[in-house]
Amino acid sequence: MSEMSEKKEIVVSLQHVTKQFGSLTVLDDMSLDVYEHEVVVLCGPSGGGKSTLLRTINGLEKIGSGKILYRGTEVNHRNIKEIRKHIGMVFQQFNLFNNLTVRDNLLIAPVKTQKKKKDEMLKKAVEYLEIFGIADKLDSYPHQLSGGQKQRVAIVRSLMMEPDLMLFDEPTSALDPEMIKEVLDAIRRLSSMGMTMVIVTHEMGFAREVASRVCFLEGAKIRVNTDTKTFFEDTEDERLKQFLSVILHH
Amino acid sequence: MSFNWNIVVKYWPRFWSGTLLTLKYAAIAIVIATVWGVLMGAVSYRKPRILGTIVRAYICFFRETPLLVQIYFLFYGVSRYVSVSAGVMGIVALVLNDGAFIAEIIRGGLQSIEIGQSEAAYALGFNKFQTMIYFLIPQAWKKVLDSVINMFSIIIKDTSMLMWITICELTYQCNQINNYSFNPITSYLVGGAIYLILFFAVQGARKLLSMKNNPKRAIEKRGESAA
Amino acid sequence: MTFEDRYNIVVKTILVQGLPMTLKLIFASLFFAMLIGVVLGTVRSLKIPVVDQILGAYALICRGVPTIIILLFFYAYLTKGTQFWISVLSISLVEGAYMMEVVKGGFLSVDKGQWEAAKSLSLPLMHTITRIILPQVLLVTIPALMGQIVMLVKGTSVAATIGCMDTLRRAQLLLPKYSYPMEIYAYVLVIFFIMCHFLTWLGKKLERTVVKRIMGERNV
Numbered sequence: 032m033s034e035m036s037e038k039k040e041i042v043v044s045l046q047h048v049t050k051q052f053g054s055l056t057v058l059d060d061m062s063l064d065v066y067e068h069e070v071v072v073l074c075g076p077s078g079g080g081k082s083t084l085l086r087t088i089n090g091l092e093k094i095g096s097g098k099i100l101y102r103g104t105e106v107n108h109r110n111i112k113e114i115r116k117h118i119g120m121v122f123q124q125f126n127l128f129n130n131l132t133v134r135d136n137l138l139i140a141p142v143k144t145q146k147k148k149k150d151e152m153l154k155k156a157v158e159y160l161e162i163f164g165i166a167d168k169l170d171s172y173p174h175q176l177s178g179g180q181k182q183r184v185a186i187v188r189s190l191m192m193e194p195d196l197m198l199f200d201e202p203t204s205a206l207d208p209e210m211i212k213e214v215l216d217a218i219r220r221l222s223s224m225g226m227t228m229v230i231v232t233h234e235m236g237f238a239r240e241v242a243s244r245v246c247f248l249e250g251a252k253i254r255v256n257t258d259t260k261t262f263f264e265d266t267e268d269e270r271l272k273q274f275l276s277v278i279l280h281h
Numbered sequence: 282m283s284f285n286w287n288i289v290v291k292y293w294p295r296f297w298s299g300t301l302l303t304l305k306y307a308a309i310a311i312v313i314a315t316v317w318g319v320l321m322g323a324v325s326y327r328k329p330r331i332l333g334t335i336v337r338a339y340i341c342f343f344r345e346t347p348l349l350v351q352i353y354f355l356f357y358g359v360s361r362y363v364s365v366s367a368g369v370m371g372i373v374a375l376v377l378n379d380g381a382f383i384a385e386i387i388r389g390g391l392q393s394i395e396i397g398q399s400e401a402a403y404a405l406g407f408n409k410f411q412t413m414i415y416f417l418i419p420q421a422w423k424k425v426l427d428s429v430i431n432m433f434s435i436i437i438k439d440t441s442m443l444m445w446i447t448i449c450e451l452t453y454q455c456n457q458i459n460n461y462s463f464n465p466i467t468s469y470l471v472g473g474a475i476y477l478i479l480f481f482a483v484q485g486a487r488k489l490l491s492m493k494n495n496p497k498r499a500i501e502k503r504g505e506s507a508a
Numbered sequence: 509m510t511f512e513d514r515y516n517i518v519v520k521t522i523l524v525q526g527l528p529m530t531l532k533l534i535f536a537s538l539f540f541a542m543l544i545g546v547v548l549g550t551v552r553s554l555k556i557p558v559v560d561q562i563l564g565a566y567a568l569i570c571r572g573v574p575t576i577i578i579l580l581f582f583y584a585y586l587t588k589g590t591q592f593w594i595s596v597l598s599i600s601l602v603e604g605a606y607m608m609e610v611v612k613g614g615f616l617s618v619d620k621g622q623w624e625a626a627k628s629l630s631l632p633l634m635h636t637i638t639r640i641i642l643p644q645v646l647l648v649t650i651p652a653l654m655g656q657i658v659m660l661v662k663g664t665s666v667a668a669t670i671g672c673m674d675t676l677r678r679a680q681l682l683l684p685k686y687s688y689p690m691e692i693y694a695y696v697l698v699i700f701f702i703m704c705h706f707l708t709w710l711g712k713k714l715e716r717t718v719v720k721r722i723m724g725e726r727n728v
Contacts, residue, residue: 120628124619129644129724140630345700345708346662350665350676350696358691358693361689445669473569
């Protein structure tokens with residue numbers, strides 16, 4: 032671990048996290064610290080446990096053993112609801128609420144769970160939508176949006192909670208190629224705003240550009256966890272070399 | 282007042298004769314309604330100019346009016362001009378009503394067959410009627426068999442309406458037994474249980490047939506429920 | 509029959525006296541059936557052990573046993589209650605079971621991502637159900653629910669058999685005076701047809717407008 036990051040505060044700390052589905056181990060003694068303003072990319076072949084690991088952070092997956100600390104507090108079933116308010120989650124399938132307009136998708140959580148004022152929140156929503164270039168979609172229903180627009184709305188929906196940490200679960204995997212860029216641009220923008228993020232993605236070029244650290248997960252283990260430069264240029268790990276050669280040269 | 286086995290034993294002949302009569306009417310209605318339904322379904326799918334409109338209107342009207350009123354209409358109204366027995370009128374009512382539902386199911390099945398099937402048949406020189414009989418109906422039948430058999434259990438239930446036109450089927454007998462024994466729990470519970478047994482028998486047949494029809498899907502379904 | 513007779517039959521008796529009772533039967537049964545359907549359908553979607561088996565048995569009984577048996581049973585068994593309420597009880601129990609199955613199916617068709625998104629935003633469970641999941645369930649099940657409502661409307665006619673003074677019963681009581689059963693029953697048929705056909709039309713209309721506007725084409 033570099034000296035730089037030690038000075039920063041740890042936002043989320045996963046300690047010896049293990050999880051099993053029946054006899055199948057999906058997370059095998061995984062430990063990972065995410066520091067403030069860091070962008071951590073999780074990559075690796077499918078079935079490596081990337082998404083599962085990400086989903087344990089906000090309690091969408093229960094863990095078998097080990098513990099997860101959020102800002103030094105151990106996450107348990109009692110405080111998870113409170114902690115989730117500080118963690119934004121963006122899904123592969125967008126998961127916008129199908130029966131609500133963009134406006135209501137953005138307002139429902141802050142107004143109902145954080146008891147914020149509706150008109151203030153609306154103003155904020157419009158500001159965010161403008162930043163991400165979709166202000167004209169305020170009154171649209173999700174089915175009227177393109178995949179890229181849906182994902183940007185989903186990002187704004189998370190931002191409305193003023194999250195301390197954002198999790199991205201393969202945010203571009205369900206998108207057509209021409210829409211991937213607009214979503215990646217949105218994430219780049221968040222990164223430039225200093226947002227702490229954990230991103231599961233296959234977009235290695237993007238990872239190389241925005242990540243401060245990259246983890247390579249395979250066989251339910253974190254095989255490599257290092258800074259971006261070392262990850263791409265100076266790795267010793269044979270499996271990672273293989274993985275990179277396949278994914279970068281296809 | 283509670284369940285009383287003595288009443289079941291004492292009135293068993295009535296339960297039994299009611300059950301047999303219910304089965305008889307259900308069986309006749311099922312056979313005729315199915316044939317009638319397939320016929321009407323095929324016509325409403327083909328939409329011949331005048332006949333098509335009439336058939337569609339018939340299907341729509343009989344699906345959207347109560348069976349009970351249809352039965353009264355036929356038995357007390359139409360019977361005045363056509364002299365037939367209550368039993369025949371009852372069957373006519375069940376066939377017209379449930380046949381309309383079956384027709385709609387068949388039409389749906391026919392519509393779901395891709396157009397290429399009939400085009401291929403026409404190309405081979407079959408006429409419209411032959412295409413319908415040899416290719417379209419058999420395919421549609423396979424697709425909708427499940428829903429049609431489901432209609433059979435509805436027909437069994439519908440026969441209970443015949444009690445109001447002097448047919449001594451199971452529900453009528455339950456009602457009579459209650460009038461004699463003053464024990465509604467026993468009378469109607471036994472009657473309800475018999476209907477349930479018939480229902481399970483039909484549903485069992487439905488499952489067997491759909492498994493035979495589509496063994497792969499049946500296995501997948503079982504796999505789902507196991508997971 | 510003279511024109512005046514027909515006026516007496518159709519307007520004075522069937523429409524003025526009978527139809528309001530039929531409408532009351534429809535609205536009361538619909539209210540309770542929807543209540544049973546939505547609440548128990550929601551409960552069924554949660555798949556709670558034992559509770560789910562009991563509700564499953566309830567659904568099977570209502571699918572397998574004729575409504576008349578249930579109606580006659582309550583009529584004989586319950587010493588209190590008017591014919592109206594006994595009819596409402598029987599019809600709502602049976603139709604409620606069907607609606608419960610429809611609603612359950614609707615719940616299963618809602619993508620689990622919707623639940624996860626609500627969870628990740630810390631929406632309370634009640635809120636998730638009432639604002640997100642249930643509205644979607646009702647929207648996607650509108651065609652099936654409307655079909656079931658048509659069945660319910662037709663089903664209310666059995667109330668006449670225990671003497672509830674609805675459209676059918678009023679018509680029957682006219683028969684001793686006017687001996688034209690075919691014509692009189694035809695009026696009853698037409699009245700039910702108008703109601704049911706309107707509901708079918710409304711269902712299609714809702715599907716094509718509201719459901720399509722909110723949920724998009726794929727759900728229509």
